Amino acid sequence: xxxxxxxTGNIVKVGLQSILRNTLRSALTMLGIIIGVACVIAMVxxxxxxxxxxxxxxxxxxxxxxxxxxxxxxxxxxxxxxxQSTLTAEDAEAIKTECPSVAYVSASVRSAGQIAAGELxxxxxxxxxxxxxxxxxxxxxxxxxxxxxxxVKGAAKVxxxxxxxxxxxxxxxxxxxxxxxxxxxxxxxxxxxxxxxxSMMGQDQDDQVIAPYTTVMKRLVGTQRINMxxxxxxxxxxxxxxxxEIEALLRQRQRIGPGQDSNFMMRxxxxxxxxAAENTRTLSILLGSVAAISLLVGGIGIMNIMLVSVTERxxxxxxxxxxxxxxxxxxxxxxxxxxxxxxxxxxxxxxxGIGSSLLISSLAGWPVRLGPGPIALAFGFAxxxxxxxxxxxxxxxxxxxxIEALRYE
Amino acid sequence: xxxxxxxxxxxxxxxxxxxxxxxxxxxxGSGKTTLMxxxxxxxxxxxxxxLLDGVDVATLDADQRAEIRNARIGFVFQNFxxxxxxxxxxxxxxxxxxxxxxxxxxxxxxxxxxALARVGLEGREHHVPSQLSGGQxxxxxxxxxxxxxxxxxxxDEPTGNLDSRTSEEVMAIVEGLNDExxxxxxxxxxxxxxxxxxRVVTMRDGRIVSDELVRDRVRAPRPAxxxxxxxxxxxxxxx
Numbered sequence: 001x002x003x004x005x006x007x008t009g010n011i012v013k014v015g016l017q018s019i020l021r022n023t024l025r026s027a028l029t030m031l032g033i034i035i036g037v038a039c040v041i042a043m044v045x046x047x048x049x050x051x052x053x054x055x056x057x058x059x060x061x062x063x064x065x066x067x068x069x070x071x072x073x074x075x076x077x078x079x080x081x082x083x084q085s086t087l088t089a090e091d092a093e094a095i096k097t098e099c100p101s102v103a104y105v106s107a108s109v110r111s112a113g114q115i116a117a118g119e120l121x122x123x124x125x126x127x128x129x130x131x132x133x134x135x136x137x138x139x140x141x142x143x144x145x146x147x148x149x150x151x152v153k154g155a156a157k158v159x160x161x162x163x164x165x166x167x168x169x170x171x172x173x174x175x176x177x178x179x180x181x182x183x184x185x186x187x188x189x190x191x192x193x194x195x196x197x198x199s200m201m202g203q204d205q206d207d208q209v210i211a212p213y214t215t216v217m218k219r220l221v222g223t224q225r226i227n228m229x230x231x232x233x234x235x236x237x238x239x240x241x242x243x244x245e246i247e248a249l250l251r252q253r254q255r256i257g258p259g260q261d262s263n264f265m266m267r268x269x270x271x272x273x274x275x276a277a278e279n280t281r282t283l284s285i286l287l288g289s290v291a292a293i294s295l296l297v298g299g300i301g302i303m304n305i306m307l308v309s310v311t312e313r314x315x316x317x318x319x320x321x322x323x324x325x326x327x328x329x330x331x332x333x334x335x336x337x338x339x340x341x342x343x344x345x346x347x348x349x350x351x352x353g354i355g356s357s358l359l360i361s362s363l364a365g366w367p368v369r370l371g372p373g374p375i376a377l378a379f380g381f382a383x384x385x386x387x388x389x390x391x392x393x394x395x396x397x398x399x400x401x402x403i404e405a406l407r408y409e
Numbered sequence: 410x411x412x413x414x415x416x417x418x419x420x421x422x423x424x425x426x427x428x429x430x431x432x433x434x435x436x437x438g439s440g441k442t443t444l445m446x447x448x449x450x451x452x453x454x455x456x457x458x459x460l461l462d463g464v465d466v467a468t469l470d471a472d473q474r475a476e477i478r479n480a481r482i483g484f485v486f487q488n489f490x491x492x493x494x495x496x497x498x499x500x501x502x503x504x505x506x507x508x509x510x511x512x513x514x515x516x517x518x519x520x521x522x523x524a525l526a527r528v529g530l531e532g533r534e535h536h537v538p539s540q541l542s543g544g545q546x547x548x549x550x551x552x553x554x555x556x557x558x559x560x561x562x563x564x565d566e567p568t569g570n571l572d573s574r575t576s577e578e579v580m581a582i583v584e585g586l587n588d589e590x591x592x593x594x595x596x597x598x599x600x601x602x603x604x605x606x607x608r609v610v611t612m613r614d615g616r617i618v619s620d621e622l623v624r625d626r627v628r629a630p631r632p633a634x635x636x637x638x639x640x641x642x643x644x645x646x647x648x
Contacts, residue, residue: 323484406451
């Protein structure tokens with residue numbers, strides 16, 4: 001056991017010596033691996049962070065969430081989005097009354113505009129919703145109250161502010177009950193929402209104003225159509241049922257015959273999550289493979305240097321063989337050299353990768369996720385690259401004829 | 410175009426006894442380098458045999474020959490063949506790295522220092538070859554050849570790259586080793602160097618043309634460093 005240890009130690013030592021004797025060249029050789037590993041780690045961390053934040057914001061919506069969008073009409077065989085929405089507030093109302101698996105329904109209208117309060121003004125998005133909206137989004141008011149059913153029915157000019165809007169328009173507080181002007185229409189602030197933070201796309205979800213959809217349609221946009229219906233099923237296991245009921249109801253209401261495509265689309269939370277996961281997975285694979293290619297290039301760099309090194313040190317190999325080195329000693333020496341270059345490069349690359357991930361996260365504000373898995377993988381791959389690309393030059397060295405090698409100039 | 414058979418060695422019959430100091434002479438192309446490669450277990454004869462301590466080296470595979478070279482033969486080359494950018498002591502340690510029985514680093518270092526001391530290089534252990542003169546480099550090479558305590562020392566034109574004064578110094582060390590009982594086989598084309606040996610074999614065209622004992626053997630002035638040293642039983646026999 002001790003002998004084997006000493007023996008292995010000796011082989012490693014010989015390999016290390018030749019690396020240390022060529023510090024600059026070793027450093028340059030490692031650079032390829034360093035950059036490759038650092039790239040893999042940083043890319044995977046960025047992709048992982050994006051995926052994590054998307055998944056988190058999706059799951060925060062709850063698993064029984066369903067969205068219904070207008071559009072996707074087939075005309076002359078082509079699937080297209082029409083400019084005109086096919087959904088109305090009555091559709092939302094019908095879903096609420098006629099679909100037993102549905103718990104909450106909110107017709108939604110999107111707009112955007114300038115909001116003024118006294119001297120201050122703020123440009124933001126305006127979201128028209130129904131009274132069920134706080135239950136659907138699980139998002140309550142922090143101060144004041146949400147608008148009431150009567151206010152929705154009467155298209156009252158009331159609004160609930162996101163915290164970002166409230167902070168910008170009322171820096172000293174006191175937003176609730178104050179008067180604001182949305183696109184020059186006076187509104188009363190009935191409440192301020194809880195702070196929510198960034199969304200899956202990195203938007204600030206607190207930078208919006210919620211108003212009754214009726215008010216937004218009549219006073220701000222001037223439309224009869226709504227942009228979306230948000231629904232929650234009574235429980236997560238009745239999502240599919242709810243979907244079927246809604247589909248049947250809407251097809252009937254829109255007078256879509258059997259065999260025809262629906263002029264609306266439904267997205268359940270699960271589907272949205274799956275799509276997002278698919279997208280981020282694609283992103284991960286893309287970034288990962290670009291990085292892996294750079295690691296491969298680093299490996300070829302190692303092979304190149306090792307081949308040069310074998311040729312350059314033919315004489316040395318001859319001497320070593322003459323004084324008793326066996327083929328396996330020479331093989332081990334060059335293999336150790338390549339692997340050490342790859343492993344040390346890999347280790348530095350891991351450090352650099354973690355460092356640059358944290359730098360990306362703090363400079364660009366992107367979420368990053370550093371797991372032990374990708375780090376171990378990148379490091380292991382680097383070591384493997386060392387063995388793989390080190391083997392050929394090492395074998396070449398080991399197969400040299402000592403007499404030829406000694407004579408080599 | 411057929412392949413032309415070149416007989417580098419032909420009908421060579423040579424016996425070298427334990428403790429002998431043999432010089433092999435001859436012009437270039439006479440086959441002395443090939444003979445040296447065979448004696449050094451670097452090359453195998455196409456036919457015939459080479460017995461070293463009763464073992465027929467011609468039948469051994471590459472690894473077994475490597476073991477023979479490591480344990481029983483010390484090599485000294487014309488161009489020293491030290492590893493560049495490698496300290497003297499590390500160069501000398503080298504054969505111990507490939508030995509059958511692994512030796513711990515401290516023990517290797519101790520032996521390497523002792524071997525360097527024997528060739529008069531104490532205090533230069535950490536010099537790299539480029540910081541040493543030719544004579545010093547050849548002495549490092551001799552120390553390396555000695556470290557595994559091989560019974561046979563094989564020197565291929567050891568003074569070929571040295572001036573005459575340094576040559577004498579190196580030859581004095583070699584003689585001292587022979588006095589300890591080590592078998593020396595020296596390849597040279599310089600007659601005055603060959604005269605340090607006790608027996609001179611001359612080759613021409615792959616054959617031994619003369620084999621005689623040296624009567625008026627020159628003795629190099631012996632440096633103190635190599636005067637001491639225990640005798641080592643040694644043997645070498647080529648047939």
